[in-house]
Amino acid sequence: MIAIVAVPKSFCETPKKPSSDHRPRKKRHRIGSSGIVPYKRRARKPIDHAKEGRIMTTNKTGRITGTEMEEAISRFERDCRSDGVGETVRSFIREPLFIWMDALAQASDESVSHSEGEFHAECGLDRNMIMRTTVGINRMLSIRDVFLISAIVDERYADRDFLMSFAERPKLSRNAQRLEQLLSDSFRDPLARPDMKRCDQAINMLFDIIDMIPKTYRAQPFAVISYIMWWMGQEGAMASAISALAIDDQCSLAAIVCSAVERRIGPAWTSET
Template sequence: MDETGKGDHDMGQETNTQAVRYAEAVADDDMLHEDDLRRMRDEYCERRKLSGTVAADAQWADEPFDHWLAGLSAQPRAIDDASIAALVVGMTVTLSIRDALIMSLVAGDTCADKRTMMDFASRSHAPDVQSRMCRELQGAFFDERRRPDEPRCRAGADMLVAMADRVPESFSVQPLAVLAYVMWWMGDSRAVAFALRCLMLDEDCSLAAIVCSAYQRGVMPAWMGAGPHHDAA
């Protein structure tokens, strides 16, 4: 449902993003209810129509990405309900936000910074952004010298588990898919269980299907000794 359009310059002047304002309201009673998340989703979709996807996506992801990166730091913080709600809704509306989270874990250190994540989330169709994503993923999967940053990946996995556990099943599909993908990248066999759980909720989730297919064919990242497109011995 990506659309093109120019952003509203006034949006960037707000001290708090629309995502966090709505998420804080959702989190007030310490529960993430499906009706509240659906209202957040509808508001986000309306913002994208009115202001264009670039501006709306950047605004929606702004503060939640700060909390995500804080959770990946050397002294990680537990992710709060407001950020969980905003990120889960964001991933449901546009896979670009999901892909930004993936890149912050799977790609090199240079992709785990705010500016780069914002580009992946809001400018995913820009040629320079697409080129960088392809380059980083190819390096991660085909260069045997590129190994997972285990502390960062584990911290990200913990946040993704928290997301999946705090939201209704209908909103847990994308967090589970990212979790499965990151576990595959780390060589953790639990990736299959997360991918299958995801597919039970949404049989059309292509990312989860890719993870299952990779394990069935013995395809693993190059650092494990069997890169993509080659069967493991």
């Protein structure tokens, strides 16, 4: 799983319940009468993700039901057993990941002129792609992490071949070491400013995914949003992390973000602004 400066430890590839990574960790929050209270301080309310004026990035044809998600997860797990994890991840995630990355590239391309509110449909995640993405980021943390990394690290350094390789084989030494180096370099370099347009696009797409899926499966998308916002130096990071923990109090990525925000830890570039 992603830590603040790097380190994919051993991944939990099949969480026992939706959205939970079930990593053993020290408790950093408690449940009070008014909800989750991290670090003995009252938390902000969970984020209201229905933001006015937000550009839609999905082709919606109706929200995904819990039954549909359960069937998709069963199919994914069945394919993992019959075809192997690597082959299943490749066939299940490659298309939505590449559509996602096309959208990020489009958003960050300053040479392309877009009218306000315009979004190219070919770069949008449709209902099937959203379902596959949701299954992936909930069932394998390596898949969650490649969606996160693709937003905060430029594709020149974390290309699609590497991200797919990491999603399929996160414990492979060269994959783990490369990811650790990418995050460490980006975290410590004061000149490594994030591509704000790319990050904003990722956040918008994740909010649209959240709009489409049952609440039970929203913790990991909220956690990824919180990490991207933290990386960008945005105040919304804590609220998004609290939203994830309100759904799944074992979501350690969200707890990491809460800890970083509370301790005023951030990427080096934020101290230069």
